[in-house]
Amino acid sequence: MSQHRFSGVLAPVITPYNADLSPDAARLGNHCSWLVSQGAGLAVFGTNSEANSLSIDEKSSLLEALIEAGIDTDKLMPGTGCCALSDSITLTKKAVDLGCAGVLMLPPFYYKGVSDQGLFDFYANVIEAVADDKLHIYLYHIPPISQIPLSLNLIEQLAAKYPDTIVGIKDSSGDWNQTQAFHDLQIENFAVFCGSESFLLQNMVAGGAGCISATANVNPHAIFDLYYHWNEAGSAKKQSALNSIREIFQSFPMIPALKAATAIYGDDAAWMRVRPPLTGLTDKQHATLALKLKKAGFEMPDL
């Protein structure tokens, strides 16, 4: 049984596409290797991975390819929560069978206004169907996009029923009071990740486990540096520097901006492709992003 628990900085890894918009496993593997070299873990199939624009089969194949390419399964926390219970079971089981140390699980997000009982049943059904004590679930709280908040009561009930399986949460509410409320639950061995490095210092002070953040795709080393040295002099300045870079990316649609930066700094235009319903940056946005990053002295070392 894997005893690995996640902490630190994870990237919801952006997903590259071939010209026909099929997923590009080789480029994804290279980007994952680079992220690991920079200190980051791999929350593949997150929101910023366009995970919900990929089929279950595509995600399963990519996961197999990453592991075949030598990516350490202790670094892998794939997103496996889908709208359909059957899909969530299939993909979660696949992740566990392949040895992934954890999974990040969205609630089902089509039906709105569902009850805590319905969400509990959903997670419980996945856990009982996978039936493997190597399954470690990090709940994924992102109500601005999923439109499905996870209540404190629900989280407490899940963690009480499955203490060795429900081991943490990623909070992408964008509201520090919400993240604090997850800390205040004081669930034992429960890792609280913030969903943006803007809250990283605050989260570490509160006893959090780190962050899982979009911009860790492009700025992993600097984010990891704050994670590692948060309790030392200069941490506020490091936080401020991270915020400045994040603000540049946030002034564009985030996913195409992350891909554009990867294309620019890796000199590889193939990274610019996104799957509909997303669209790439316009030429003007692309040029403005490049300029802003250059002015800020931004780098992606060893990319």
Added chain:
Amino acid sequence: MSQHRFSGVLAPVITPYNADLSPDAARLGNHCSWLVSQGAGLAVFGTNSEANSLSIDEKSSLLEALIEAGIDTDKLMPGTGCCALSDSITLTKKAVDLGCAGVLMLPPFYYKGVSDQGLFDFYANVIEAVADDKLHIYLYHIPPISQIPLSLNLIEQLAAKYPDTIVGIKDSSGDWNQTQAFHDLQIENFAVFCGSESFLLQNMVAGGAGCISATANVNPHAIFDLYYHWNEAGSAKKQSALNSIREIFQSFPMIPALKAATAIYGDDAAWMRVRPPLTGLTDKQHATLALKLKKAGFEMPDL
């Protein structure tokens, strides 16, 4: 090439489950046969079908089973719009290959605030990938749940580019002004269905094609009767009677209430099962529903 175009009353057919929550193809086939006998078409895999709680494989298998059981493909308008472009292509192609006369297509609904261009690209990619002139798409507009409105501009552009493929819309906005705006586009051979029989008379007066409504699962004959005789004396009274029955169902969570009524009137408790994140009616709700329907003189003839 199938020249069939849909009109009339369609049910977003509720999906029965076995005790292990796998889909029950035989019960679904029986319910579809009954609906057809009552005058309804079959919008299987709609919102009220818990479509987004089913995997692509489950939906493909159910579709095959229905056709093997003798369901007329001219009655079938399966929902095939998924979050993932690849899933939408797979399922739409399957529906066309099996001979379904139309498909009802949700926009991708995970990513919010996406552009008209991104949604256009999504539908265009599906149409180009399926590449079959037998494909007839009815757009599915249900912003209260999908959170993705389809703009008038987007619809005009799609219909202009693909006039033989984009052949109609189901409007479940719940706002008659919105449905009227779709009529006002005056797109040639474009069928406007309202998403609730509450608007059926209004929609027929406006030149609409009919309705695709949750309660057509349980009250198809009466809804069909108004559709067929909307231009005759007594139609307002018929509309009012339909509204009374709908209001009973709307006073409960709709999907479990439809299933409970089917269980009650068909004397078949298996129909009460729902998949998480939905939950069934409580015992008290179940009893209240039964009582209200009885008092209203509601029947499901020949079920």
